Amino acid sequence: MAYDKELAAAIKAASLAARLCRKVQKALLQSDVRSKHGRNKSPVTVADYGSQALVSFVLQQEFPGEFSLVAEEDSIDLRKDGGGEIVERITKLVNESLTSDGSYGVSLSSEDVLKAIDSGKSEGGSQGRHWVLDPIDGTKGFVRGDQYAVALALLDRGNVVLGVLACPNLPLTSISVAHPHSPNNEVGCLFFAEVGRGTYMQLLDGSSTVKVQVSAVENPEEASFFESYESAHSMHDLSSLIAQKLGVKAAPIRMDSQVKYGALSRGDGAIYLRFPRNGYREKIWDHAAGSIVVTAGGVVTDAAGKQLDFSKGKYLDLDTGIIVSNQKLMPLLFDAVRASLAEKAKPQP
Ligand SMILES: Nc1ncnc2c1ncn2[C@@H]1O[C@H](COP(=O)(O)O)[C@@H](O)[C@H]1OP(=O)(O)O
Ligand SMILES: [Mg+2]
Numbered sequence: 001m002a003y004d005k006e007l008a009a010a011i012k013a014a015s016l017a018a019r020l021c022r023k024v025q026k027a028l029l030q031s032d033v034r035s036k037h038g039r040n041k042s043p044v045t046v047a048d049y050g051s052q053a054l055v056s057f058v059l060q061q062e063f064p065g066e067f068s069l070v071a072e073e074d075s076i077d078l079r080k081d082g083g084g085e086i087v088e089r090i091t092k093l094v095n096e097s098l099t100s101d102g103s104y105g106v107s108l109s110s111e112d113v114l115k116a117i118d119s120g121k122s123e124g125g126s127q128g129r130h131w132v133l134d135p136i137d138g139t140k141g142f143v144r145g146d147q148y149a150v151a152l153a154l155l156d157r158g159n160v161v162l163g164v165l166a167c168p169n170l171p172l173t174s175i176s177v178a179h180p181h182s183p184n185n186e187v188g189c190l191f192f193a194e195v196g197r198g199t200y201m202q203l204l205d206g207s208s209t210v211k212v213q214v215s216a217v218e219n220p221e222e223a224s225f226f227e228s229y230e231s232a233h234s235m236h237d238l239s240s241l242i243a244q245k246l247g248v249k250a251a252p253i254r255m256d257s258q259v260k261y262g263a264l265s266r267g268d269g270a271i272y273l274r275f276p277r278n279g280y281r282e283k284i285w286d287h288a289a290g291s292i293v294v295t296a297g298g299v300v301t302d303a304a305g306k307q308l309d310f311s312k313g314k315y316l317d318l319d320t321g322i323i324v325s326n327q328k329l330m331p332l333l334f335d336a337v338r339a340s341l342a343e344k345a346k347p348q349p
């Protein structure tokens with residue numbers, strides 16, 4: 001109700017971007033992958049840029065006037081010498097997506113595309129409304145041919161009020177430890193949630209919408225947990241200690257990106273553990289959409305039990321890590337996390 005128009009626009013923008021990403025992933029060339037300028041080694045592809053340009057353009061068409069977007073990518077590298085060819089490829093991809101949709105009847109120039117990418121420079125904060133976008137969350141998974149998500153959320157006065165997670169490679173049926181990728185299954189899901197109205201999953205073409213719910217499992221022995229595929233992103237040894245203390249029997253399900261929140265929101269597993277290495281600062285676009293999608297039955301906190309605060313700009317200010325589970329399991333999980341962190345902090349004999 002309150003955010004109907006925003007939700008419809010977000011679903012449209014994320015679906016179009018997901019289609020663009022799918023096309024690029026199918027034909028991925030090494031030359032499409034660039035490393036970000038020295039700051040870190042995370043890859044960025046034509047699809048990250050194309051997705052950001054497309055979502056930014058669609059949202060600005062739907063909401064002319066006041067517009068604020070906090071997004072991961074910028075055009076600095078693209079504007080450098082030698083970036084011209086890649087900008088042309090991105091522009092072509094964006095225009096092909098807009099033409100296939102047919103709603104806007106425009107063709108963007110390269111400069112329009114660069115401007116659309118750069119309109120994601122807002123800092124967010126506790127006042128007003130801000131869109132929050134990760135155009136491809138899990139770029140490493142995307143490049144590997146695995147899981148990734150287009151993650152879009154809306155902040156209103158510092159709170160996440162809606163979120164859309166498009167997961168082009170997530171099987172429609174439940175994934176498990178034994179079948180994390182299910183190559184024979186149909187893939188491509190989109191999750192959406194609006195504050196107080198539950199979470200829904202549909203196919204990427206918008207059909208077959210169903211209401212979903214986080215698993216209500218209460219016995220940790222029956223619970224399985226998600227964590228990053230990349231051990232550089234989240235400490236696998238710490239999660240395994242937590243799982244052991246909790247009594248979880250199943251092996252971890254390792255997947256890239258906020259797809260983990262999507263899978264959790266429909267009950268594929270009951271726990272998500274994320275413990276980045278020291279010094280890593282979490283960004284709001286890596287958790288905004290995911291965190292609202294799991295609120296139908298789920299709880300998201302940092303390792304100190306505090307709710308995530310999206311009102312402080314583009315970084316999340318949090319203690320040690322992020323944990324997600326259902327309301328019943330959370331107290332047990334929280335105890336296991338505290339005990340494991342204390343054990344790891346003890347000097348080794
Ligand atoms: N060193 C890092 N530690 C933790 N997370 C990272 C690191 N580098 C990038 N990320 C981001 O973490 C998320 C991936 O986490 P996961 O390992 O759960 O898939 C992505 O948002 C990824 O960015 P990106 O959006 O560029 O892919
Ligand atoms: Mg990145």
Ligand SMILES: [Mg+2]
Pocket residue numbers: 134136137138285286
């Ligand atoms: Mg990300």
Ligand SMILES: [Mg+2]
Pocket residue numbers: 048072134135136137138139
């Ligand atoms: Mg990203």
